[in-house]
Amino acid sequence: MKKILIGGVPEHFNLPWYIGLKDKKFQEKDINLRWKDFPGGTGEMAQALRDKEIDMAVILTEGIVRDIINGNPSSIVQVFVESPLLWGIHVAADSQYQSIPDLKGTAAAISRYGSGSHLMAFVNAENHDWNLQEDLLFKEIKDLEGALEGLPKGIGDYFMWEKFMTKPYVDDGTFRLIGESPTPWPSFVVVARNEVIKENEETIKTILEVINEITRNFKNIPGIAELIAKRYGQELPDVREWLELTHWSQRPMKEEVLEKVQDELLKLELIDRKLLSNKLLHPIT
Template identity: 65%
Template sequence: MKKIKIGGVPEHFNLAWYLTLKERAYEKEGIELRWKDYPGGTGAMCKALRSEKIDIAVILTEGIIKDIIAGNPSKIVQTFVQSPLIWGIHVAADSPYSTIDDLKGTKAAISRYGSGSHLMAYINAENNDWDTDNLDFEVIKNLEGAINGLNKGKGDYFMWEHFTTKPLVDQGIFRRVHDCPTPWPCFVIAVRNELLAEDEETVKTILRIINDMTTDFKQIPNIDEMIAARYEQQLEDVQKWLSLTEWSQELIDEKTITKVQDKLLSLDIIPEKWNYNDLTHKFL
């Protein structure tokens, strides 16, 4: 049995992985696939790939591109979610800030440097014509850290996926002041180079299984009710999220890679652009 470790955020985007694991779909192909949740998000998964704690990550596009350029020995093998990620911009329930303009010059709470919440703070700043050189950050590790910290003054605003944080808005823990969608497909699948070199066929088998699941994901009977129950979401929120979300079974294209790198370079998040083939792996 081939042992493979994979990581991703514990959010509704990754329910397809849970369903394939529940069906023992990988075991039937001689693969022992072990899933690990990473509530800390992209920064935590980049660290896990580098330290070989996981072999595969379902990870934010901009985050893994930045980290591969910074030395992460991995490559993107596929887009996982084609649609943008809608980042909600949140403040504490009793915060004096009520509009996006109010947040100019304040401190962003981020999970860690190099994380999606860190990189998207730059995208949001540029969208609003703020000086990106003057952004200020407070590291709070994960969503739980934001829940505990934001209401105690650890950072002034926090960016996290809109629908994941919606229950916290409904409960009056956060207030959402705005949304900031990514300008590109949000999640990709990245694999350590060592695994690609040693056992490309196993990776291809894993992708075939998950792609079979995501191709028909929206047609699964009562999938909206399943997501609502598992992730403690309102049914109407899940239905809206499903209507906005499209999965992919294809390798991310060169145009998109260029677009992401152009944006990261313009914000001084990466020092240089890499060739498409150095960031991606195409199966023969």
């Protein structure tokens, strides 16, 4: 039985993997797939891939594109979530800041440098014509738990995270939502270390076939909204809205989409060069 270690954030996007593991769908294909949660997000996962701690990851598109360009020996094998990620822009409930323009020149709380919360702060700044050198400051807070503890204490002035995962903390008065910033590309991709692709391409292909079958039918699973609400502490109307907005993918990333991601990262000076698509993509179909 082939053993593959895969990582991802402990969020509702990845519930299809949990269902596949619970129902032993991968074991049926003679694959011992082991899942590891990474609450610290993309930066933490990218480092785990570099350190060979995991073989594969379900990771934010912009973060892994940047890290591969910066030397991560991995490749994108498929898009996982086609729809954009809706980043909520949050402040502490008693913060003096009332709107996004108020945040110009203040410190964004980020999980770590190179993470989605870091890169999307640049996208948000560009969207509001801020000076990327002077109007962006950062405080590292590790993860969502770090932001929940730190933001009310003034460790960072605002925090960007997927808005449905943070909704319970807006509802309970810890955070206040003052804006949104959707990613201008598919939100999550599946990546694998190049060494693992070379040695186990057929196994990865089978893993993708299994997860793709689950995501094709995910929204039609009886009681899925109720399961998500219970598992992730969400209100049912919020879950139903999220399900309506979220679209999983079973296809490789298109070269023109990758070009758009690289162009944006280059414009924001988050990368210093672009790579040919075959240095970033390894479609497995």
